[in-house]
Amino acid sequence: xxxxxxxxxxxxxxxxxxxxxxxxxxxxxxxxxxxxxxxxxxxxxxxxxxxxxxxxxxxxxxxxxxxxxxxxxxxxxxxxxxxxxxxxxxxxxxxxxxxxxxxxxxxxxxxxxxxxxxxxxxxxxxxxxxxxxxxxxxxxxxxxxxxxxxxxxxxxxxxxxxxxxxxxxxxxxxxxxxxxxxxxxxxxxxxxxxxxxxxxxxxxxxxxxxxxxxxxxxxxxxxxxxxxxxxxxxxxxxxxxxxxxxxxxxxxxxxxxxxxxxxxxxxxxxxxxxxxxxxxxxxxxxxxxxxxxxxxxxxxxxxxxxxxxxxxxxxxxxxxxxxxxxxxxxxxxxxxxxxxxxxxxxxxxxxxxxxxxxxxxxxxxxxxxxxxxxxxxxxxxxxxxxxxxxxxxxxxxxxxxxxxxxxxxxxxxxxxxxxxxxxxxxxxxxxxxxxxxxxxxxxxxxxxxxxxxxxxxxxxxxxxxxxxxxxxx
Numbered sequence: 001x002x003x004x005x006x007x008x009x010x011x012x013x014x015x016x017x018x019x020x021x022x023x024x025x026x027x028x029x030x031x032x033x034x035x036x037x038x039x040x041x042x043x044x045x046x047x048x049x050x051x052x053x054x055x056x057x058x059x060x061x062x063x064x065x066x067x068x069x070x071x072x073x074x075x076x077x078x079x080x081x082x083x084x085x086x087x088x089x090x091x092x093x094x095x096x097x098x099x100x101x102x103x104x105x106x107x108x109x110x111x112x113x114x115x116x117x118x119x120x121x122x123x124x125x126x127x128x129x130x131x132x133x134x135x136x137x138x139x140x141x142x143x144x145x146x147x148x149x150x151x152x153x154x155x156x157x158x159x160x161x162x163x164x165x166x167x168x169x170x171x172x173x174x175x176x177x178x179x180x181x182x183x184x185x186x187x188x189x190x191x192x193x194x195x196x197x198x199x200x201x202x203x204x205x206x207x208x209x210x211x212x213x214x215x216x217x218x219x220x221x222x223x224x225x226x227x228x229x230x231x232x233x234x235x236x237x238x239x240x241x242x243x244x245x246x247x248x249x250x251x252x253x254x255x256x257x258x259x260x261x262x263x264x265x266x267x268x269x270x271x272x273x274x275x276x277x278x279x280x281x282x283x284x285x286x287x288x289x290x291x292x293x294x295x296x297x298x299x300x301x302x303x304x305x306x307x308x309x310x311x312x313x314x315x316x317x318x319x320x321x322x323x324x325x326x327x328x329x330x331x332x333x334x335x336x337x338x339x340x341x342x343x344x345x346x347x348x349x350x351x352x353x354x355x356x357x358x359x360x361x362x363x364x365x366x367x368x369x370x371x372x373x374x375x376x377x378x379x380x381x382x383x384x385x386x387x388x389x390x391x392x393x394x395x396x397x398x399x400x401x402x403x404x405x406x407x408x409x410x411x412x413x414x415x416x417x418x419x420x421x422x423x424x425x426x427x428x429x430x431x432x433x434x435x436x437x438x439x440x441x442x443x444x445x446x447x448x449x450x451x452x453x454x455x456x457x458x459x460x461x462x463x464x465x466x467x468x469x470x471x472x473x
Contacts (some may be wrong), residue, residue, distance in 0.1 A: 001445055002065050002079040003438040008086030008157035010041040013061035014438040015068040018446055028142045028181035029446035035068040044098055045086035051097035055105030062109045079111040081118040084126055085158035085193055123191025127161035128176060129440030130154050131187060134349050136443055137430035142181040151346050155353035158196040163189040166342035174340050192336050197353040201403050203322050208306060228306045229314035230403040234384035312380040315406035323415045336415045349425045351435060357404040358426035365427050369413050370420040376405025
């Protein structure tokens, strides 16, 4: 099974091989191996103004996947494209045009494809697939006690997912009933669109400049100055000047490139593809004088100066405002942005940008939020020149980790209530198996196909509706 993940910062192809005997009805599919992973940039959402280019951008992924599949199996190997949070934010008409371009390109491949297999993945289903993948890798699906399952926290570029099996059954609108290999699970999942790492950091930038604009409008300073507690002092050897006009936009703030992509190969940057393992630090210029990137300021043409004022506590408070901490809670218990959140249960696996940040902070796999706060405090409070010399990362990457550390503590403790001394597992793998929602989608696809086509993986029934192993009540 081939899964194309249309993410916010790039598209990634996963090639999974299943045991050749097929999948028995009601049995858990057995994924033998992930044969390969390749990522290309930019993401599909960047083709909003050029939808026709979206399909063409996937050509390297198709070529790579073809190399991973034996020639005799090409025509019977299903290929599925699921776009995530980046494309959820694009205007509906542009999304349809981008998907149409992708479908046209997919039809030209030697793989088995149906138009319904290319769609935008709902955030809740992304969370469910991530939960399925983690618990499949941990061996906690078939015949497992729901209390023994792992919860999954995923921090992507544009959204954050929280998924676990709660002790008490949530209200109907907040629960998912899954049947997996004879076991039943009641699973809560929530996807917070706009609170992924890139989106949240961009929102922080926007808030800073809105504050500066308010001061400027009041005539307090012709060149508005605003302290940024999420940027270490000394950055740029003084204030970082960002000239804003009505056409300027926010740049990407993905963390994954800063510490490696978990063993995947990546294309789209000068020099072509490269391999990097988790924790590997990218070499590059530390460029202390890099210019800041400002958001759109409609109807304005002004200079904004952000004063680096690194302070973990203040940064955490600023992030808390973005997360809606202290705001109205329309439910008995709330998480981020006033969303319903049942009582937490079990061990949580923190993946993607949660994991990359923990790697940068040099934390062990099992760490607490108190550990994150201590290490994040050192990063935020460090002198920029000394930090840059010690870590040898490009400036645009290094700038992200003070904010990211504060975001983790604010989101998981201040908003969700995870204890500061409670251990989390910061990892993108379980038992040596890479955990990604694409693995969960593969298991779901194979199980659904077996139900509908007597064990034939790639049957025609996996269509436009979200699918999980078994059928929800």
